[in-house]
Structures are given as structure tokens and as C-alpha cells.
Amino acid sequence: MILLLDVLPSVCPHDCPSACALEVERIDGNRIGRVHGARSQSYTAGVVCAKVARYAERQHHPDRLWQPLRRVGDKGVGRAAFAPISWDAALDEVAEGLTRAAQRHGAQAVWPYYYSGTMGLVQRDGINRLRHAMGYSREDLTICSMLTATGWAAGVGARRGVDGREMAKSDLIVVWGGNPVSTQINVMTHVAIARRERGAKLVVVDPYRTASAAAADLHLALLPGTDGALACAVMHILFKEGYADRQYMARYADDPAGLEAHLAARDPEWAAAITGLSEAAIVDFARLYGGARRSYIRVGYGFSRSRNGSAQLFAVTCLPTVTGAWQYEGGGALQSNHGLVALDHTLIEGLDVLDPATRILDQSRIGPVLMGDRRDLGDGPPVTALFIQNTNPMVVAPESGLVRQGFARDDLFTCVHEQFMTETAAMADIVLPATTFLEHDDFYTAGAHTYLQLSRAILPPQGECRSNHDVVCGLARRLGARHPGFAMTPLELIDHTLRASGLPSVAEFPANGWLDCGQPFATAHFLDGFGHADKKFHFRADWAALGHDHARLPSFPDHVAVTDDGDPARPFRLVAAPSRSFLNTSFNNTPSGIAREGRPTALVHPAVLAGLGIADGERVRIGNGKGNVVVHARAFDGLQQRVVIVEGVWPNHAFEEGIGINLLTSADPGSPRGGAVFHDTSVWLRPA
Numbered sequence: 299m300i301l302l303l304d305v306l307p308s309v310c311p312h313d314c315p316s317a318c319a320l321e322v323e324r325i326d327g328n329r330i331g332r333v334h335g336a337r338s339q340s341y342t343a344g345v346v347c348a349k350v351a352r353y354a355e356r357q358h359h360p361d362r363l364w365q366p367l368r369r370v371g372d373k374g375v376g377r378a379a380f381a382p383i384s385w386d387a388a389l390d391e392v393a394e395g396l397t398r399a400a401q402r403h404g405a406q407a408v409w410p411y412y413y414s415g416t417m418g419l420v421q422r423d424g425i426n427r428l429r430h431a432m433g434y435s436r437e438d439l440t441i442c443s444m445l446t447a448t449g450w451a452a453g454v455g456a457r458r459g460v461d462g463r464e465m466a467k468s469d470l471i472v473v474w475g476g477n478p479v480s481t482q483i484n485v486m487t488h489v490a491i492a493r494r495e496r497g498a499k500l501v502v503v504d505p506y507r508t509a510s511a512a513a514a515d516l517h518l519a520l521l522p523g524t525d526g527a528l529a530c531a532v533m534h535i536l537f538k539e540g541y542a543d544r545q546y547m548a549r550y551a552d553d554p555a556g557l558e559a560h561l562a563a564r565d566p567e568w569a570a571a572i573t574g575l576s577e578a579a580i581v582d583f584a585r586l587y588g589g590a591r592r593s594y595i596r597v598g599y600g601f602s603r604s605r606n607g608s609a610q611l612f613a614v615t616c617l618p619t620v621t622g623a624w625q626y627e628g629g630g631a632l633q634s635n636h637g638l639v640a641l642d643h644t645l646i647e648g649l650d651v652l653d654p655a656t657r658i659l660d661q662s663r664i665g666p667v668l669m670g671d672r673r674d675l676g677d678g679p680p681v682t683a684l685f686i687q688n689t690n691p692m693v694v695a696p697e698s699g700l701v702r703q704g705f706a707r708d709d710l711f712t713c714v715h716e717q718f719m720t721e722t723a724a725m726a727d728i729v730l731p732a733t734t735f736l737e738h739d740d741f742y743t744a745g746a747h748t749y750l751q752l753s754r755a756i757l758p759p760q761g762e763c764r765s766n767h768d769v770v771c772g773l774a775r776r777l778g779a780r781h782p783g784f785a786m787t788p789l790e791l792i793d794h795t796l797r798a799s800g801l802p803s804v805a806e807f808p809a810n811g812w813l814d815c816g817q818p819f820a821t822a823h824f825l826d827g828f829g830h831a832d833k834k835f836h837f838r839a840d841w842a843a844l845g846h847d848h849a850r851l852p853s854f855p856d857h858v859a860v861t862d863d864g865d866p867a868r869p870f871r872l873v874a875a876p877s878r879s880f881l882n883t884s885f886n887n888t889p890s891g892i893a894r895e896g897r898p899t900a901l902v903h904p905a906v907l908a909g910l911g912i913a914d915g916e917r918v919r920i921g922n923g924k925g926n927v928v929v930h931a932r933a934f935d936g937l938q939q940r941v942v943i944v945e946g947v948w949p950n951h952a953f954e955e956g957i958g959i960n961l962l963t964s965a966d967p968g969s970p971r972g973g974a975v976f977h978d979t980s981v982w983l984r985p986a
């Protein structure tokens with residue numbers, strides 16, 4: 299038999315900064331083979347991660363949902379508790395469920411809930427058009443990037459940074475609070491060029507020896523939640539030992555003299571006591587950083603997932619301003635470039651019909667919200683209906699004991715539109731089968747690079763699967779929601795959005811699908827000013843302008859001691875870090891990923907294990923006031939003794955007692971504007 303093989307362009311839609319340009323092998327027009335990185339897209343540069351290279355495992359997984367389902371058995375059981383129904387019957391039932399909730403308690407009793415299962419702007423954000431047209435409760439998108447965005451805004455004032463491709467021109471690259479070898483491999487492509495061609499050094503700041511840290515020239519394994527102290531002590535040395543570029547700061551910063559005076563007491567001895575690092579390590583790092591003109595900080599998400607996360611991130615962004623590294627090619631910093639392209643989101647999200655009086659509920663606090671916490675609901679109605687796309691809150695949301703109780707409520711109507719029977723879908727009344735990115739059209743901005751990318755469907759929908767856009771429009775028709783966007787195709791929405799944003803239309807878009815929106819050097823490096831009205835970088839953060847919870851945040855960068863720093867009963871600091879093979883929960887059911895990751899595992903210092911009488915590989919119970927879980931322990935010396943790492947995110951059912959690591963994490967909002975604090979958890983350890 300002759301197979302017809304062609305190779306088609308696409309874009310990775312997953313929640314990863316790289317947004318890789320892909321070349322997908324298509325077989326006989328209806329299956330895929332290997333997935334490759336596009337060589338000629340200069341950030342992807344021919345490289346993708348292993349999980350997407352093997353996307354066929356996910357695309358053609360035998361557990362893909364392919365028809366609408368109605369729950370006929372108990373919540374939480376899974377596929378056996380559901381029976382197939384037609385699309386018309388399913389959408390009618392969902393519309394009835396949402397209407398019933400709105401009639402009983404008002405429209406705000408309905409909460410459309412989504413996140414970044416796809417980063418495509420049409421298929422991800424179209425749910426907001428339905429929300430705004432119907433007056434349903436709004437959603438505060440805090441679970442991932444709120445703390446980073448707020449911290450970056452405090453100093454830089456614009457949500458963009460120096461082009462990631464410039465890492466290849468750097469003499470020193472600092473990966474701060476990230477593990478690109480596991481979570482965005484393309485960073486390492488550009489780091490490798492700098493090392494090969496310039497002899498550049500790589501420093502990794504992370505609480506444990508990740509694969510990225512193991513590949514670095516210097517690894518600083520600090521305690522979680524203490525990065526602000528490290529940044530302050532580094533700046534102390536930069537000022538003291540003549541590495542500060544006073545001329546640059548006089549022109550581009552608001553108060554360098556005030557910062558220098560503030561840092562006088564924040565020396566390496568002070569920071570060593572907070573971070574658990576040695577004074578010598580802090581000084582060595584400061585000299586390495588100060589001695590490199592072209593130093594580039596790739597700012598990760600990890601160290602922002604803490605109650606003081608925005609303050610920590612802000613402190614790190616001050617470093618290139620003190621040395622003036624922003625002014626050099628290969629110098630500066632990048633957290634995210636999602637703000638680089640000024641897209642007009644009005645049509646896709648229905649911003650023209652948004653009523654600003656509608657309440658906003660914090661997505662990270664879905665547990666307290668569903669359990670009726672008045673801090674979240676105010677004097678508004680309870681949430682009695684959920685319509686969920688692109689996320690799996692039963693597993694990924696913090697404080698999952700509360701989340702589970704909330705979803706179990708008898709009076710809650712839930713519809714989940716998904717690709718798999720996730721643990722959230724298993725709690726739904728109606729489950730609708732969703733297309734993957736290979737089966738629908740969309741366009742994508744990126745965190746790590748400067749391209750706006752357009753991607754067309756290359757496979758027919760599996761079974762009866764429908765896209766998020768189709769489902770939103772189908773519900774809009776039944777609910778009587780009015781907006782021009784409900785009558786448009788995804789490609790028409792993209793075309794109108796591009797034109798409204800002053801960008802090339804679909805017809806004018808580059809044939810390869812990648813529009814490089816990179817800026818001229820002076821703009822990209824903030825030489826024509828930072829994002830604040832005075833065009834300066836702000837060493838004095840105006841936290842009050844960024845969020846209501848600002849009282850405990852000092853204006854100058856500092857260590858902000860508001861973390862859950864434990865007590866004698868909970869002496870260990872838990873970090874629930876991302877694994878290499880999973881991406882949130884998107885790949886935690888593929889055979890190769892499960893085989894590589896093994897089982898839920900805690901990395902624990904050998905001396906701690908010995909003290910607890912637990913051998914390498916034995917079971918350990920990890921707990922705090924929210925509950926406890928059992929995992930297997932692995933002796934690991936690449937961290938401080940107080941630190942425990944559990945990589946994931948594993949499904950709840952992978953844990954012995956059926957609930958996963960987020961049972962232990964808190965739904966407390968980070969300061970000043972909210973944000974999930976996944977890596978800010980104190981726990982005890984016991985033999986299981």
C-alpha cells in the first residue's frame with residue numbers, strides 16, 4: 299500500500315512561551331506522523347520539544363473524545379458514567395442549564411471559565427464574547443502570568459522585552475526561575491550559539507538542580523521566595539564595586555541615588571541569611587553579572603508563583619538597569635512579549651458589549667468561589683452554572699480539596715468542552731468533544747519571540763469534534779446572544795482583527811504564516827524610553843497603581859517577607875514544579891510521557907530522608923493544614939535541605955488517595971493584584 303505523505307505548516311498552540319512554528323508530517327490526509335520545528339523560523343530554528351515531536355500520540359490517542367456525552371451516572375466516575383447524545387440535544391441542554399441558572403439568580407450566576415489549553419486567540423478567547431453578550435460573570439486570569447506581568451510592569455512599564463534571539467549575542471545569560479531544558483527548549487538553542495561562538499556563560503537561579511541548572515556554569519540553589527533578596531545583594535555589589543553604569547541610570551532611571559542608599563544595608567551577608575546561599579556565591583555571581591556588558595536575563599515564571607512574586611520579579615528587572623545592560627545588543631531582559639503586538643481584541647472578545655459593572659471572579663480561587671466564599675462573591679449570587687473550555691481546574695487549580703467539593707455540589711450545572719475525559723470533564727453534566735489545533739484555524743502571539751503566526755487546519759475534525767468557536771456560536775444562537783462575531787468564521791475573525799489592528803490582512807499575510815513584529819533596536823532596548831509616562835525605568839515601584847493589595851510592598855526592590863515560610867510543624871518548602879513531559883495537564887496521558895516521568899515523586903535531600911528513616915524510593919507522606927498526599931521519595935542533593943520538589947502536573951488519579959499535589963497549595967492571592975502562589979507552600983514530611 300502506498301501512503302501519501304505531505305508536510306504542512308502549523309503552530310504549536312500549547313501554553314508555552316515558545317509558540318513554535320511547526321512542520322507536520324501528514325499521512326493520507328487524515329493522520330500525522332512526526333512533528334518538526336520549522337527551520338526557517340528564526341526563533342524555533344528547527345527545534346521542538348519531545349512531547350510535540352510525538353504529537354501523534356496525543357492527536358490519535360484512543361481516549362480522544364469524539365461525540366457529545368450526557369452524564370447518566372455519578373460525578374467523577376469518568377466515561378462509564380456518560381452516554382452519547384446528539385450535538386443538537388447537547389447544546390440545547392447546555393443552553394437550558396445556563397438559562398435556568400440565570401433565571402433563578404441572575405446572569406452572574408453563570409461563570410464561563412477558560413484558560414490556555416490553546417493559546418490561539420480565536421479558539422481561546424471567543425468564550426469572552428459569549429460572556430459579555432450575556433452579562434455572565436467575568437474571569438480574572440490570575441493563574442499563570444498575573445504576578446509576572448505586574449512585577450514587570452512595576453519597573454519596565456511595558457509588556458515586552460529584548461528579542462530572545464539576541465541571546466545568541468550575549469556574553470552572560472541568566473535563566474532566573476525557569477527550566478528551559480524541560481519547558482521551553484528553544485531558549486537553549488540560542489544559549490548554545492552564544493556559548494559556542496562567544497564563550498558565553500550560563501547561570502541558572504532555581505531552588506533545585508533542574509536539567510537547565512545541571513547544564514549551567516553556575517547554579518544558585520536558593521530557598522523559594524527569596525529571589526528578591528538575592529537581586530538586592532547583587533545590586534549592592536554592583537554599586538559598591540563599580541559595576542553600576544551611573545551615566546545610563548541618570549538618563550534612564552527614576553531614582554538611582556535613592557536605590558543605592560536603600561541597598562546599602564542589603565549586603566551579601568544579609569541575603570545569605572535569607573536565601574540560604576553562601577556570601578561567596580552571591581558575590582561571585584554579582585561580579586560575573588557586573589563584568590559582562592552583554593548580559594541577558596531570561597526571566598522565568600517559577601519565582602513569581604509566590605505571595606511576594608511580583609516584588610521578586612520587579613527586583614530582578616532592576617539589575618540590567620543598574621548595569622545599563624539594556625543598551626547593548628544581547629543585553630537586557632525578557633519575561634514575555636505577549637504585549638508586543640497591539641492587537642485589537644474587540645471583535646473576538648466582544649469588548650464592545652462588555653458591561654464593566656459585571657463582577658469579576660478570580661480563576662485561581664475557583665475552589666472558594668464554588669464553595670460560596672463571600673470574599674469572592676461579595677453580595678452577588680452563587681455560581682450555579684459553569685461552561686468550561688481549555689482548562690482542567692479539578693487538577694491544576696490550587697487548594698484542590700475545595701475545588702473538588704465545589705464541583706460536587708448538586709445544584710451546580712457544568713458543561714465541559716474538551717479533547718479528553720479530564721477529571722474536570724468527569725464532573726460535568728454535559729461533555730462536548732473539542733478539536734485540536736490541527737483541526738481548526740487560529741492565530742498566535744508568543745511570549746518568547748516576536749512573531750505573530752497564522753495557522754490553518756490540516757486535518758478534518760476527529761469524529762464529531764467541534765471547535766471552541768463553533769460551540770460558542772452554537773450556544774449564542776440558542777441563548778439569543780447578539781454580536782457580529784457569532785456569524786463569522788475563525789478566518790473572518792482573524793482577518794477583521796488584523797485589519798482593525800493596522801496589520802496585514804489574511805490575504806496579505808506572509809505566505810509562511812509568520813509576521814515578524816520585532817521592533818527597531820532603540821525601541822526594543824528602551825533607548826527611546828521605558829513604558830511609563832516619564833519614559834524612565836522605575837526603581838520606585840508604584841504598587842498602588844498596579845493592585846489594591848499593595849500595603850505590604852515597599853517601593854524600592856526588597857525581600858518581602860510575606861511568604862508561607864513554615865513553622866516547626868511544617869519545616870519544609872514545597873515547590874510543585876513542571877515536569878519535562880507534561881505541560882500543565884495537557885500531555886499527562888500520553889504513553890511516552892508517563893513512561894519517562896514514572897510516578898508522582900518527591901525530590902528530598904538525602905540527609906532529610908535519612909533523618910526521617912525513609913530509604914530512596916520508599917513512600918513519603920507530604921502534608922499541611924489543607925491535607926496530605928503520598929508519593930515516592932527520591933534522594934536528591936541538588937537543593938537545600940528545607941526544599942522539597944514534586945514535578946507534575948500528574949492527574950489526581952495517579953496519587954494513591956485520588957487527589958494530587960494541589961491539595962496542598964494555597965488559593966491565597968499574591969500581591970498586589972492576585973496570582974496563584976503554587977511554589978509558596980510549607981509542608982511536613984513523614985514516612986507513609
Ligand code: SF4
Nearest residue numbers: 310314317318347350
Ligand atoms: S517547546 Fe513549547 S511551543 Fe515548542 S513545541 Fe514544545 S510545547 Fe510547543
